[in-house]
Structure formats: C-alpha cells, structure tokens
Amino acid sequence: xxxxxxxxxxxxxxxxxxxxxxxxxxxxxxxxxxxxxxxxxxxxxxxxxxxxxxxxxxxxxxxxxxxxxxxxxxxxxxxxxxxxxxxxxxxxxxxxxxxxxxxxxxxxxxxxxxxxxxxxxxxxxxxxxxxxxxxxxxxxxxxxxxxxxxxxxxxxxxxxxxxxxxxxxxxxxxxxxxxxxxxxxxxxxxxxxxxxxxxxxxxxxxxxxxxxxxxxxxxxxxxxxxxxxxxxxxxxxxxxxxxxxxxxxxxxxxxxxxxxxxxxxxxxxxxxxxxxxxxxxxxxxxxxxxxxxx
Amino acid sequence: xxxxxxxxxxxxxxxxxxxxxxxxxxxxxxxxxxxxxxxxxxxxxxxxxxxxxxxxxxxxxxxxxxxxxxxxxxxxxxxxxxxxxxxxxxxxxxxxxxxxxxxxxxxxxxxxxxxxxxxxxxxxxxxxxxxxxxxxxxxxxxxxxxxxxxxxxxxxxxxxxxxxxxxxxxxxxxxxxxxxxxxxxxxxxxxxxxxxxxxxxxxxxxxxxxxxxxxxxxxxxxxxxxxxxxxxxxxxxxxxxxxxxxxxxxxxxxxxxxxxxxxxxxxxxxxxxxxxxxxxxxxxxxxxxxxxxxxxxxxxx
Numbered sequence: 329x330x331x332x333x334x335x336x337x338x339x340x341x342x343x344x345x346x347x348x349x350x351x352x353x354x355x356x357x358x359x360x361x362x363x364x365x366x367x368x369x370x371x372x373x374x375x376x377x378x379x380x381x382x383x384x385x386x387x388x389x390x391x392x393x394x395x396x397x398x399x400x401x402x403x404x405x406x407x408x409x410x411x412x413x414x415x416x417x418x419x420x421x422x423x424x425x426x427x428x429x430x431x432x433x434x435x436x437x438x439x440x441x442x443x444x445x446x447x448x449x450x451x452x453x454x455x456x457x458x459x460x461x462x463x464x465x466x467x468x469x470x471x472x473x474x475x476x477x478x479x480x481x482x483x484x485x486x487x488x489x490x491x492x493x494x495x496x497x498x499x500x501x502x503x504x505x506x507x508x509x510x511x512x513x514x515x516x517x518x519x520x521x522x523x524x525x526x527x528x529x530x531x532x533x534x535x536x537x538x539x540x541x542x543x544x545x546x547x548x549x550x551x552x553x554x555x556x557x558x559x560x561x562x563x564x565x566x567x568x569x570x571x572x573x574x575x576x577x578x579x580x581x582x583x584x585x586x587x588x589x590x591x592x593x594x595x596x597x598x599x600x601x602x603x604x605x606x607x608x609x610x611x612x613x614x615x616x617x618x619x620x621x622x
Numbered sequence: 623x624x625x626x627x628x629x630x631x632x633x634x635x636x637x638x639x640x641x642x643x644x645x646x647x648x649x650x651x652x653x654x655x656x657x658x659x660x661x662x663x664x665x666x667x668x669x670x671x672x673x674x675x676x677x678x679x680x681x682x683x684x685x686x687x688x689x690x691x692x693x694x695x696x697x698x699x700x701x702x703x704x705x706x707x708x709x710x711x712x713x714x715x716x717x718x719x720x721x722x723x724x725x726x727x728x729x730x731x732x733x734x735x736x737x738x739x740x741x742x743x744x745x746x747x748x749x750x751x752x753x754x755x756x757x758x759x760x761x762x763x764x765x766x767x768x769x770x771x772x773x774x775x776x777x778x779x780x781x782x783x784x785x786x787x788x789x790x791x792x793x794x795x796x797x798x799x800x801x802x803x804x805x806x807x808x809x810x811x812x813x814x815x816x817x818x819x820x821x822x823x824x825x826x827x828x829x830x831x832x833x834x835x836x837x838x839x840x841x842x843x844x845x846x847x848x849x850x851x852x853x854x855x856x857x858x859x860x861x862x863x864x865x866x867x868x869x870x871x872x873x874x875x876x877x878x879x880x881x882x883x884x885x886x887x888x889x890x891x892x893x894x895x896x897x898x899x900x901x902x903x904x905x906x907x908x909x910x911x912x913x914x915x916x917x918x919x920x921x922x923x
Contacts (some may be wrong), residue, residue, distance in 0.1 A: 338824035339745055342735035346795060347751070349732055350758060353770065353792040358761050360769035372775060418664070435909060436665045442905055442912070444853035446871040447894055450878050451671055454678075460887065462674055462690035469691065496668070506915050521814055528653075557763050561855050565875055579764045586768045587860070599765040 369593035374594065383597035391597065396569075396576040402487055403559055403577065404609075405409070408495045410549035412544065414499045419506035421535050424518065424528065439503035445558055451567035452493040456480050456566075480567050483574040490566065490575060496560055502547050509543040510536060545617045549610045553557040556606060578602050672898070679891035686887040701888035702896070709880075711893045714873030715865065716784065721858075721869055722851040724787035725794075729847055730840070732791060733798040738828055740816070741798065741806030752803075758796030764856055771860055782865045789861065790851050798843050801915070805839040806832070842915035845908045851901065870897055 365383055367376035373506035387393050418437060422430045440448065455461050456479035464476035479489040513535065520529050537544070560579035563569060569576035569584075578598060652871045676685055681694040706713045739745070740752050771780075779785035792880070809832065817827045826848055833840070855871045862868055868876070874893055905912070 335824065339739055339743065342739035342828075343751060346732040346736040346799065347754070347793060349728075349788060349792040350754060350775075354758055354761060354766070354796075355754070355886060357769035357773060360773070361766050364769065372772070416761070418661075421661065425654065425657055427654065427658065427661075433665060436668055438909075438913065439905065440668060442849050442901060444855070444871050444897060444901070446853070446855050446874050447897055450890070450894060451675055452872060453878075454887075454891075455671055455674075460690060461684055465690040474825035500668070501916075508916075560764055565878065582764060583767070585772075590809050592768055592772070595768050599768065603765050606749050 335442040337438070361596045361599050361603075364593055365597040367593040369591075373594070379593070383594050384601065385598060386594065387601060392573055392576060395573055395577070395582060396578045396581040399575060400556070400559065400577045400579075403494070404555045406488075406491050406551050407498075407555050411495045411498045411551055412502055412547055414495065415502035415547075416506055416537070416540075416544070417532075418499070419503045419510055420532050422503075423507055423510040424531070425537075434507070437500035438504050439500065443497070444499070445561035446565060447551060448497050449562050452489075452496070452562075453480065454567045456489055462505065476544050480575075481571050483571055484576045486567060486571065486577050490559070490562055493562055493566070494555065495583055498551065498554060498560065499555065503552065505547060506540060506545060509540045529600060541619060543615070546615065548613050552609060552613070553606060556602065637810050638693060675891055675894055675898075677897045679888060681888060683886060683888055686891075698888065701892035703887070704889040705892040705896060708833060709873075709877050709889050710895055711870070711873060711877075711896050714868055714870040715896070718852060718870040721787050721790070722848060724784060725790040725851045726844060726847050728788055728791035729794055730843070733795055733802060733843065734833060734836075735797050735828065736795075737802030737806050738832060741803040742809070742832075755796045755799045759800060762793060765854065767860055774861060780861055781867060783862070783867055786858060786861050787851075789855060789857055793857075794847055794850055797846075801843065802836065802839055805836050809835055838911075838916075838917075841908070842911050845904065845912050846915060848904055849901070849912075854886070 351379060364376060366380055368379045368382070369376040418433075421427075422433055427433075455463050458464060458476070458478040458481070463479065467473060467476045477485055479485050517535050517539075518531055521535060526534065556579060559577045562582065563575055563577050563580050564583070567575045571581050579602070582595050582598040582602070585591045585598065658685055661664055674690070677694060680697045680699070681701075682698050686694065687699075736755075740748060740755075774780050774789075786804075813831055813835070815829055817831045822830065828878060854869070855875070858869045858872050860877075862872065865876075874890075874897060876892055881887060899903060
C-alpha cells in the first residue's frame with residue numbers, strides 16, 4: 329500500500345466511528361426535530377401529516393404551555409443570578425483571603441455539582457417534606473412554627489423551593505470556574521489597590537468583576553442552559569409539575585406531550601421553540617454583557 | 623479595565639495608617655471571623671442534608687416519622703439489606719456499572735482517534751469535521767429526545783443497554799473531542815517525526831507514542847464520563863423500558879414513587895446512600911483532575 333493510501337485508511341479509522349455516532353444520535357435527530365415540528369403526528373404507527381405552522385400557533389393558545397414558559401422564565405432568571413453571585417463572592421473570598429482551611433471549603437462547596445440530579449431531587453423533596461422534612465422541624469424548633477409550609481405543595485413557594493435546590497446544586501461548580509479565573513489575575517493589581525486604600529469590597533467590584541468579565545459572560549450562558557436541563561429532572565421527581573401545574577416547566581411539558589399524550593409533532597414544536605428562544609437568549613445576554621471598548 | 627483600577631485613590635481619606643496598629647489587627651481578625659462564619663454556614667447548608675440522609679438511612683420508619691432532628695437510637699442496618707433485596711438496588715447498580723463501562727469504551731474508542739486526526743493531521747474536510755463537533759457542543763439534551771426515541775424504535779435499538787451506552791458516548795463526544803484536541807496540539811511535532819523515522823506506522827504512533835503522553839487528559843475524560851454516565855436520567859428513562867435493564871437513577875426514582883405509598887422511608891434513604899458511595903470515592907480520589915478538567919474545558923471556551 330502506498331504511503332498516501334495508508335494515511336487515508338488511517339484517517340478513516342480515526343474519524344469514522346465518531347462521525348457515525350454523531351450522525352446517528354445527534355445530527356439526524358436535530359434535523360428531524362426541526363422538520364417534524366411542522367407535522368401533526370400522534371404516535372408511532374401514525375403517518376405524520378403536514379400542518380405547516382399550526383403546532384407553533386397552537387403553542388400560544390395553550391394555557392399550560394404559556395404557564396410552563398412563565399415558570400421556566402422565572403427559573404432562568406432567578407437561578408443564574410443568585411447562583412453566579414454566590415459563586416463569585418465565594419470564589420473571591422477563597423482566593424483573596426488567606427484562610428488556612430480554604431481548600432476544605434472548596435472541596436465541600438463543589439461536591440453537590442457531581443451528585444446525580446435524581447439523588448438531589450429526592451433528597452430535597454424530603455428536606456421540604458411537610459412532616460418528615462427537617463426544614464419545617466427546624467422552623468418549629470426555633471419558634472417559627474407558623475412559617476412551616478408544605479413548600480412543594482403550595483403555589484406561592486414551589487418555584488422558589490425548586491430554585492433553591494438548583495442553586496444548591498450549581499453554586500460550587502461556578503465557584504471553581506471563577507477561582508481558576510481569579511488565579512489568573514495578577515496579584516500586583518490587588519496589592520496596588522490595597523496600598524491606595526481600596527477595601528476588599530472595592531477590590532471585588534473594581535478589579536475582580538471587570539477582569540473576570542469574559543468568564544462571567546460564559547457562565548451566564550452556561551447557567552441559563554443548565555436551568556433548562558436540570559429543571560426537567562428536578563421538576564419531574566420533586567413535584568411532577570404540581571401543585572396544579574404551578575411548577576410545570578417547558579421540558580416536562582414537552583416530555584409529557586410526547587410520551588404521555590403521544591403528541592409527537594407538537595412536542596417537537598415545543599423543542600424547536602425552546603431551542604430558538606434559548607439561542608436568542610444566549611445572543612441577547614452576549615450583547616447585553618458586551619463591554620464597549622473590547 | 624485599567625480605568626476602574628485607577629479610580630481608587632479617592633479612598634485615601636481613610637488611609638490604613640490612621641488606624642492604630644492594634645486596632646487594625648482586631649479589625650482584620652473580626653473580618654476573618656465574619657468570613658469564616660459565612661463560609662461555615664454555607665458548608666453546613668451543603669453538608670447537613672447529606673448527613674441527615676445518612677442518619678435517616680439508619681433509622682427505623684417510626685424514627686423517621688417522629689422527628690427529623692433526632693439521632694437513630696441504634697444503627698438499623700436492615701434498611702440497607704432491604705434496599706438490596708426488596709428494592710433490588712444491587713441489580714440496578716450492576717446495570718449502571720455495565721452501561722458506564724460500555725459508554726466509556728465507546729467514548730474513548732471514538733474520541734481519541736478523532737481528536738488525534740483533528741488536532742495533529744491536515745486533510746480535506748478537517749475544518750468541516752471540527753465544526754460538526756463544535757456545533758454538537760450546543761445541541762442535545764431533551765430537545766432531541768423525541769426524534770431519538772423514534773429513530774431507535776425504528777432501528778430496534780430501544781431497551782438495549784449497548785445502544786443506550788452508544789447514545790451516552792455520543793452525548794459526551796463533542797466535549798471530549800474539544801478537550802482532547804487542545805491536548806493533542808500541545809505535543810511537540812518531534813515526537814511523531816522520531817517515531818516515523820524509527821519505522822512506526824500511523825496506528826502504532828498513535829497508540830504507542832501519543833496516547834501515553836495524553837494520559838492525564840484521558841483520565842480527566844474518564845472522570846467526567848463517569849459522573850455523566852453514572853448520573854444520567856432522562857435518556858435512561860426514555861430508552862430503557864424493561865425493569866431488569868434499568869440503571870440506578872431510574873431505579874431510585876421508581877423506588878421513591880413506591881415508597882410514597884409503602885412509606886418505607888428507611889430503605890429509600892439507604893438507596894440514596896448506596897448511590898452516593900461510588901461518587902464520593904471517585905471524587906475523593908480524583909478531585910483535582912475533575913476541577914482541573916473543568917477549568918480546561920470551561921474557562922477557555
């Protein structure tokens with residue numbers, strides 16, 4: 329075999345397995361989801377019927393979908409803001425102050441982000457459990473028993489309860505990312521600022537945040553997408569969308585339209601809609617967080 | 623960014639020197655105490671639920687119902703026995719081990735040669751192939767679950783642990799390729815040239831020279847893969863239908879639904895602990911690899 333032929337066979341050996349997997353399980357389904365979102369399709373045996381944009385126009389007359397969209401929007405706003413703020417403050421405390429036990433905190437804070445979402449969801453449904461959970465028991469033991477609630481069963485608290493679970497899961501992950509970024513900032517900048525009398529809080533706002541801004545932008549997009557992914561598992565295990573759909577999110581609605589109602593075309597339209605919206609959201613947050621001079 | 627740093631001199635109205643030396647020390651000490659307090663409270667918020675879970679897994683059902691704050695009177699190991707016997711956690715665990723091992727094998731077999739070709743060789747279609755993987759970083763998850771389900775139904779790939787593993791491997795492929803290309807590029811060209819002069823073919827250069835050098839990155843891939851595959855829920859829920867093939871996250875969520883009626887909380891808590899143990903072991907052994915890999919993958923992105 330010639331050298332060139334050998335090289336080509338080797339390239340084929342290298343690239344083919346990955347490309348076959350990608351084509352089969354990623355690219356084909358992606359094309360399919362866009363294409364079939366224009367069809368009415370009610371089950372495996374059924375023949376898809378072209379309905380144009382009807383699935384998409386139906387979405388806006390579907391109260392459950394609109395509610396799930398609102399709930400998802402709430403989580404996509406609240407969870408990233410609080411998570412990233414906690415992560416940023418912790419990262420900056422653990423890198424800037426010379427506490428001896430800081431690597432211990434880093435290990436502990438990061439730990440939830442490697443736990444299975446299922447384990448987290450089950451664990452937190454028991455934390456919020458009205459009778460056997462320790463949250464209510466804790467409130468009672470400090471004399472705030474009247475604040476005890478069925479956290480996941482109450483329309484006023486359910487979304488916040490889910491948000492807290494998601495923040496608990498993710499804050500340590502972003503903290504580690506920020507710590508890597510802060511390690512890259514020259515210590516001389518902090519020294520100079522501190523000689524000029526800048527307090528740690530000032531240093532946080534005038535050195536850490538500006539110099540970390542590129543990483544913060546990435547993590548904003550990451551965490552918005554993260555909410556979409558994790559909300560499916562958290563909601564389907566912790567509340568199943570209840571009470572009375574007050575915690576339904578688009579991903580759980582998509583899933584139930586497909587696999588409980590056999591409404592495949594409609595479910596794919598939801599998928600396409602969410603895909604486009606989250607793409608636009610990423611673009612938008614990219615634009616909003618862009619700083620003028622670079 | 624320079625402007626915001628230079629904006630600082632205005633603070634010189636309280637230069638640190640005006641505070642007496644001992645007062646400054648007290649202030650710094652108070653500051654550290656305050657920071658520690660914040661950190662300790664947060665650490666408790668992270669750790670306490672897990673400790674509570676372990677304690678609850680050792681309680682009798684009556685003790686669980688009684689008061690969430692009490693310690694178990696004696697260690698009630700029968701919950702763990704029940705978790706393995708009646709709740710069949712062990713079977714689910716074996717399925718998970720099998721799926722994780724197969725996914726890992728498929729992932730490495732596909733990702734390493736791909737990253738080598740894209741990171742170190744030149745050929746027509748290279749930019750296109752790289753873009754396919756980069757685009758793959760952004761597509762996936764629940765969006766494509768419906769067409770994936772239908773495709774696998776048509777190809778008779780449903781309820782099959784091998785094909786579930788292939789889907790898992792594909793899910794991690796873009797990130798793994800992306801991570802490895804960076805590593806592959808950092809190896810000096812001389813290594814391959816020397817190998818070629820010594821008469822090594824392409825394949826043996828890859829396996830005997832390149833892969834041993836990239837071992838740290840491969841370990842990182844394996845650690846990430848382990849957590850992804852061990853914890854995955856949505857795909858396993860959808861693509862596996864028969865109970866005896868289910869993985870442990872699905873087994874656990876089934877168990878939770880059952881226990882709400884049977885109210886055997888103890889064995890559910892025991893099941894959670896059993897799932898946590900491998901995660902804790904891997905984390906304890908390879909924590910640095912994991913966080914380093916995260917920084918390589920995330921921060922550069």
